Amino acid sequence: MSNLTLNMSDGELIRRFKEGEPWAFEALVDKYAGKAFQIAYGVLGNRQDAEEVSQDVFIRIHKALPNFRGDSEFSTWMYRIAVNLARNKYRWNRSRGSEKNLSMDATLGDQDGSEMSRILASPEKAPDDAAANNEFEAEVMTQLQALPDLYREPLVLRNLDDMSYDRIATLLGCRLGTIKSRIARAREEMRKRLRV
Amino acid sequence: MNTSANNVGGCPSLEELSAWHDGMGAAGLTSHVEACSACQQVLASFRRIDAATRRVAQASPDLAERIKERCRVLPKREPLFLVLWNQPLLRWAAAGIVATAALLLAYQRMDAGRTSPAVAANEAAPTSVAASVMVAENAPPPVPAVPPAQDEGGRTRAGDDGALVVAGSEPVRASQITRAAADPSASGADGMRQALLVPSRVRHVWVVKDLEAAKKQVLASLPADASLSVATAEDGTVSIQALLADRALQSLVDTLDGAGMSLVSPTAPQPGRAKDLVVTGRMVRYDLDLVPGGR
Known part of the structure; x- marks a missing residue:
């Protein structure tokens, strides 16, 4: 992303896109693709599905952006689309009985395995520390996927740019107290499973 | 903590501690948490889990590029008139x-x-003069089809040589009515000239005597809040991209012109032509090339 687009507000980028400048949409993709992924991952607990949903989110936005009136912030709108599409995907997966999970036993040669090894690689750390961290993060990934959706969703969203409880509650359609309680339960469950 | 062994020391519940960890808890807990090793241990595990969760939920670095590629091949939206025409x-x-x-x-x-030609001319003559003035920007000079007859109100009549005569003024010949745009200096045209909006992207080439001095001048003249990037080509040409309000752009152009730089691009805004523009305060991208030459 260039310095110019980095300094532009979402509103400015949207206006430029509406005026027929496609780079403005691509700047929005640069800015929000990672966040869309994290939301989808929080709902689905599966990287491959989360990537598919992230792409669908921006295709949906590309179609709808010319009519976006800006009643809410772009980020809120995008988060909501991501949550809805991820949930649809989750239901679809369940209805087909093909809940796909990234297997920790997958060989490093396949696509998911390479991706996981890339994610878990930590070049800044000493080899022993890195190995220990990788092992821990691999375990976190496994346990996060195994966590009930009710708990995984708010926990991942909370770790998405330190999203506020209010915003998580709005996105997931829950009350603030419920979110507070679920995040606590998610953490406690993860502590138990990871034995930390 | 209510759900764990360290509750006996008056520790907060897990929910309270989790909320405190997220900056949502009661401020009163701070002194307890800082002194309680059991709570510290729980918080340390929260931090560790959070960090690992952030890390595993990171998108692959090429995800944005893949999304962009997919969006580039999306079908273009149908123009509105086609959508309507399909109804x-x-x-x-x-x-x-x-x-x-x-x-x-x-x-x-x-x-x-x-209607008789004379009556038609009587009714049409004043209107045709007014209309010609009003549409002077866009229309060719009107030539009266029928010489106007004597107006009973004394406002308009045909002169002996066929020129229109408006009461209290000099005769106006059809050949004297010109398009406003053809002579921008004509005082009568100013009121009719269409005001311009500054395009969302403006590119100007400036010819300067001293590239380095000109670059400094541009950077000093830009508004403090303008975002910009500067590049120098191998041949010494300086390219500056800036994002600034359209109002500030006109002012910048005037300043650079005043500093002895010579604008060779015809695109608006032009030096000293602020009155030609409608400024709205919207942001404009300004691509500016400085090339050596001098006035």
Whole structure:
């Protein structure tokens, strides 16, 4: 992303896109693709599905952006689309009985395995520390996927740019107290499973 | 903590501690948490889990590029008129409007044919002068089809040589009525000239004597809040991209012109032509190239 687009507000980028400048949409993709992924991952607990949903989110936005009136912030709108599409995907997966999970036993040669090894690689750390961290993060990934959706969703969203409880509650359609309680339960469950 | 062994020391519940960890808890907990090793241990595990969760939920670095590629091949949206044209009801409505307009036009012509040429000229002459002035920007100079007759109110009559005469003024010849745009210095044209919006992207080439001095001048003249990037080509040409309000752009152009730089691009805004522009305060991308030469 260039310095110019980095300094532009979402509103400015949207206006430029509406005026027929496609780079403005691509700047929005640069800015929000990672966040869309994290939301989808929080709902689905599966990287491959989360990537598919992230792409669908921006295709949906590309179609709808010319009519976006800006009643809410772009980020809120995008988060909501991501949550809805991820949930649809989750239901679809369940209805087909093909809940796909990234297997920790997958060989490093396949696509998911390479991706996981890339994610878990930590070049800044000493080899022993890195190995220990990788092992821990691999375990976190496994346990996060195994966590009930009710708990995984708010926990991942909370770790998405330190999203506020209010915003998580709005996105997931829950009350603030419920979110507070679920995040606590998610953490406690993860502590138990990871034995930390 | 209510759900764990360290509750006996008056520790907060897990929910309270989790909320405190997220900056949502009661401030009163702070002194307890800082002194309680059991709570510290729980918080340390929260931090560790959070960090690992953030890390595993990171998107792959090429995800944005893949999304962009997929969006680039999306079909373009149909133009609005095509969308509307696909509605049968609207198509019939459009046909009805065209038919009605054609009928009205035909009726008007028939009606004009019944009116005597003298009366028609009487009614048409003042209007044609006014209309020619109003549409001077876009239309060719009107030439009266029929020489106007004497106006009973004394406002307009045909002169001996066929020129229009407006009461209290000099005769106006048809040859004197010109398009406003043809002579921008004509005082009468100013009020009719269409004001311009600054385009969302403006590129200007400036010829300067001293590239380095000119670059400094540009950077110093830009508003403090303008975002910009500067690049120097191998041949010494300086390219500056800036994002600034359209109002500030006109002012910048005036300043650079005043500093002895010579603008060779015809695109608006032009030095000293602020009155030609409608400024709205919207942001404009300004691509500016400085090339050596000098006035």
